[in-house]
Amino acid sequence: MTASKRPLRAVILAAGQGKRMKSRKPKVLHDVLGLSILSRVIKAVMALGVEHVHIVVGHESEQIKDYLEKHHSTAITEDFKTISPITTHLQEPQLGTGHALMQVAPYLKDFNGDLLVTVGDAPLLTGETLAPLLETHVKDNATVTILSTIVPDSKNYGRVLRDENCRVRGIVEDKDASEEEKKVNEINSAIYCFKWPDIEEGLKGLKNDNKQGEYYLPDLAAWAVSKGLILSASVAEDYREVAGINSRVELAEAIKDLRDLTAEKLALESGVTIVDPASTWISPEVTVGQDSTILPGTHLMGNIKIGSNCVIGPNTVMKGNVVIGDRTSVVLSMVQDSNIGEDCKVGPFCHVREGNTVGNNVKLGNFVEIKKSNIGNKTNVGHLSYIGDTTLGSNANIGAGTITANYDHLTKKKHKTAIGDGASTGSNSVLVAPVSIGDKAVVGAGSVVTKDVPSSALAVARSQQKNIDGWADRER
Ligand code: UD1
Numbered sequence: 001m002t003a004s005k006r007p008l009r010a011v012i013l014a015a016g017q018g019k020r021m022k023s024r025k026p027k028v029l030h031d032v033l034g035l036s037i038l039s040r041v042i043k044a045v046m047a048l049g050v051e052h053v054h055i056v057v058g059h060e061s062e063q064i065k066d067y068l069e070k071h072h073s074t075a076i077t078e079d080f081k082t083i084s085p086i087t088t089h090l091q092e093p094q095l096g097t098g099h100a101l102m103q104v105a106p107y108l109k110d111f112n113g114d115l116l117v118t119v120g121d122a123p124l125l126t127g128e129t130l131a132p133l134l135e136t137h138v139k140d141n142a143t144v145t146i147l148s149t150i151v152p153d154s155k156n157y158g159r160v161l162r163d164e165n166c167r168v169r170g171i172v173e174d175k176d177a178s179e180e181e182k183k184v185n186e187i188n189s190a191i192y193c194f195k196w197p198d199i200e201e202g203l204k205g206l207k208n209d210n211k212q213g214e215y216y217l218p219d220l221a222a223w224a225v226s227k228g229l230i231l232s233a234s235v236a237e238d239y240r241e242v243a244g245i246n247s248r249v250e251l252a253e254a255i256k257d258l259r260d261l262t263a264e265k266l267a268l269e270s271g272v273t274i275v276d277p278a279s280t281w282i283s284p285e286v287t288v289g290q291d292s293t294i295l296p297g298t299h300l301m302g303n304i305k306i307g308s309n310c311v312i313g314p315n316t317v318m319k320g321n322v323v324i325g326d327r328t329s330v331v332l333s334m335v336q337d338s339n340i341g342e343d344c345k346v347g348p349f350c351h352v353r354e355g356n357t358v359g360n361n362v363k364l365g366n367f368v369e370i371k372k373s374n375i376g377n378k379t380n381v382g383h384l385s386y387i388g389d390t391t392l393g394s395n396a397n398i399g400a401g402t403i404t405a406n407y408d409h410l411t412k413k414k415h416k417t418a419i420g421d422g423a424s425t426g427s428n429s430v431l432v433a434p435v436s437i438g439d440k441a442v443v444g445a446g447s448v449v450t451k452d453v454p455s456s457a458l459a460v461a462r463s464q465q466k467n468i469d470g471w472a473d474r475e476r
């Protein structure tokens with residue numbers, strides 16, 4: 001049977017308090033490069049095509065449930081095809097990782113397949129890391145398969161015990177380990193594959209006669225051996241990908257590791273130049289095209305797609321769903337939930353807020369803020385402008401200091417502005433929405449436009465200039 005043919009479910013253990021985080025927020029909801037640890041773990045298990053995700057919650061369970069409702073109510077896998085339902089299971093009180101899995105057992109009555117069980121606090125976990133575990137489990141026809149890894153410093157982890165033939169015999173927790181056992185640097189990642197219902201008897205029989213008085217899930221390893229069942233192990237190549245975090249110091253370490261792994265991947269696989277990886281924070285969801293350069297101090301957080309031959313940064317922030325076309329540069333600027341076309345120049349000091357679609361060959365210059373606007377090809381918004389709720393045509397030129405006054409303070413409503421193809425506005429114009437400026441129309445500098453301007457017309461809405469001869473000489 002292949003790995004994909006057997007029914008597969010996932011269990012994520014997320015009921016623990018995470019005392020060492022010193023946080024009111026549950027540990028698994030802390031952010032790691034734009035996504036919570038829990039979301040990262042959910043993504044990882046879903047990448048394996050699990051049919052259901054059971055999440056064990058306890059400490060601050062309401063916060064976690066609210067979070068799941070908000071962010072995973074329609075849990076869709078990465079290919080946006082399969083829908084995997086998520087359910088939560090309350091563990092109250094929290095008596096250990098074995099006890100946590102016991103809470104799911106009543107919901108597995110009709111289930112016959114493999115259970116992928118993982119801790120909820122491993123932020124760098126991905127489907128790629130989990131796949132070999134599942135493969136080994138199926139290939140060895142094992143009842144219990146553990147995912148272990150080799151760490152430089154094994155303190156606090158459960159150690160993997162092997163016999164003289166190198167076969168795994170069990171796991172001993174740090175607090176219960178002898179001095180000799182503590183020297184072992186192969187550790188339990190607390191990520192496992194179990195055959196269900198084959199382990200149910202072992203789970204029910206777990207004892208809490210250990211230093212912490214908890215029901216340890218890792219004890220199922222030794223139980224399998226004692227019953228003559230197959231215990232197998234898969235060793236994760238890079239310990240950083242499975243490491244659990246327990247404090248904010250370890251959280252910072254994990255974020256840094258993910259930053260480095262992401263930068264390495266972009267450089268080696270996509271041909272991207274990241275000038276200073278240590279000051280460049282890119283979430284793993286970001287894709288960047290060949291020969292683009294990311295300059296120092298840049299943060300790219302979210303589902304961001306950057307084309308090829310782009311220059312991004314220095315000191316540029318992008319958030320949410322962003323698309324940047326080929327050969328576009330974004331310098332010292334902020335971009336949020338927007339699409340920007342090819343060959344554009346953005347910045348320095350430009351704020352592209354949410355909901356914009358910007359065409360090709362567009363210039364958005366310094367101190368320009370745009371929001372919920374469409375901007376056509378070859379249009380310039382060069383300096384000191386606010387363009388909000390606006391449809392702006394192509395080949396238009398927006399003069400320095402042009403403002404779309406879109407907000408009616410009394411009715412608290414936003415109004416729309418339309419500016420046609422080839423139109424231009426003079427410096428310091430205020431376009432009071434709702435208003436439209438026709439194709440090729442011109443707005444004189446300093447105008448406050450409150451009425452629609454027909455195509456090709458000139459609108460001048462300011463008091464006429466009066467020159468008083470000799471005035472200055474007389475006053476002096
Ligand atoms: C656990 C493993 C250890 C392993 C390490 C890897 C046990 C007993 N030990 O230790 O072998 O090396 O992970 O990171 O399993 N949880 C619950 N309910 C509970 C207790 C914990 O849901 O009653 C959840 C936590 O929310 C957390 C996960 O289980 O996501 C692990 O708990 P934690 O207390 O961090 O275990 P470790 O001491 O790190």
Ligand code: CA
Pocket residue numbers: 119121244245246
């Ligand atoms: Ca842990």
